[in-house]
Amino acid sequence: DIQMTQSPSSLSASVGDRVTITCQASQDISNYLNWYQQKPGKAPKLLIYDASNLETGVPSRFSGSGSGTDFTFTISSLQPEDIATYYCQQYDNSLTFGGGTKVEIK
Amino acid sequence: QVQLVESGGGVVQPGGSLRLSCAASGFTFSSYGMHWVRQAPGKGLEWVAFIRYDGSNKYYADSVKGRFTISRDNSKNTLYLQMNSLRAEDTAVYYCAKDDGVVPAACLYWGQGTLVTVSS
Numbered sequence: 582d583i584q585m586t587q588s589p590s591s592l593s594a595s596v597g598d599r600v601t602i603t604c605q606a607s608q609d610i611s612n613y614l615n616w617y618q619q620k621p622g623k624a625p626k627l628l629i630y631d632a633s634n635l636e637t638g639v640p641s642r643f644s645g646s647g648s649g650t651d652f653t654f655t656i657s658s659l660q661p662e663d664i665a666t667y668y669c670q671q672y673d674n675s676l677t678f679g680g681g682t683k684v685e686i687k
Numbered sequence: 688q689v690q691l692v693e694s695g696g697g698v699v700q701p702g703g704s705l706r707l708s709c710a711a712s713g714f715t716f717s718s719y720g721m722h723w724v725r726q727a728p729g730k731g732l733e734w735v736a737f738i739r740y741d742g743s744n745k746y747y748a749d750s751v752k753g754r755f756t757i758s759r760d761n762s763k764n765t766l767y768l769q770m771n772s773l774r775a776e777d778t779a780v781y782y783c784a785k786d787d788g789v790v791p792a793a794c795l796y797w798g799q800g801t802l803v804t805v806s807s
Contacts, residue, residue: 582749615793617732624782624797625724625732636795668732672792675746676722676734 583607583671587679593687600656602682604647604669612648613673619681620665628667629654661686689713689796691783696801703773703805709766709783709798717741717761720786722794723768725779725803735781736768737791746791751777773805 584607594600604614612632617625627636629645632652642657656663664686669679695707709721723735736757737746745757756769766783780802784794 613792617794619732624799625794626797627793627795630793666731670732670734670793675748676737676791676794678724678732678734681731 583610583674583677585669585671585677585679587669587682589682590680591683591685593685594659595687596659596661598659600659600663600684602654602667602669602684604652604654604679606650606652606671606673608673609649610671610673613671614645614647614652615670615672616643616645616654617668617670617678618663618665619668625668656684659684659686689785691785691796691798693781693783693798693801696781696803698804698806699773700807701774701805704769704771705773705803707768707770707781707783707801707803709768711764711766711783711785714785716759716764720788720791721757721759721766722784722786722791723755723757723766724782724784724794724797725777726782726800727776727779730779733779734791737786738766739789744790770803773803775805777803778805779803 586605614632616629619625690712738757754772780800782800785796
């Protein structure tokens, strides 16, 4: 089974800060990597697919990069509405989610 | 617009069974693969199962293999999850989600979830 390790598990940043989350796969998954946002009490929402492609309607301050085993998710300028937990998810072999990163405002 | 509505959750004793349903609308249900994903209280997301658009292929997480069965009725636009031999660790909100492809890849649209509690 492919394991996905996300870090950090939580972070606190100020409005306007650049926020970076990393996700590491236990084996090469090419670019078969998606990122989701989950706000409290809500279902998750797909933000980025295939490691770097922005889903329609998602603000351009969100971006993703990486391939192989190492991936990065970035919020270029943190906004109050970005408070949420973010998950990576691989689909090279079935699906596996990372443990999540809770983003809070400082 | 795509709408997914789960039902069937509730409280069940360890070792018991439960069947979840997911009613789909707003898209051609018979053309898309579907997932079940769960989230234990205060925990992260765990993928549970996927079924191809025509029901011909099914994939399961190791944690539920042999106990859970995913199925679909394309004439009723409904997805199911039959859960047997339930354990306390199966307690979670269960979401159904729509994929875009033939093999499991992404959960593009999600329902609101239904809570399953396994407790004596």
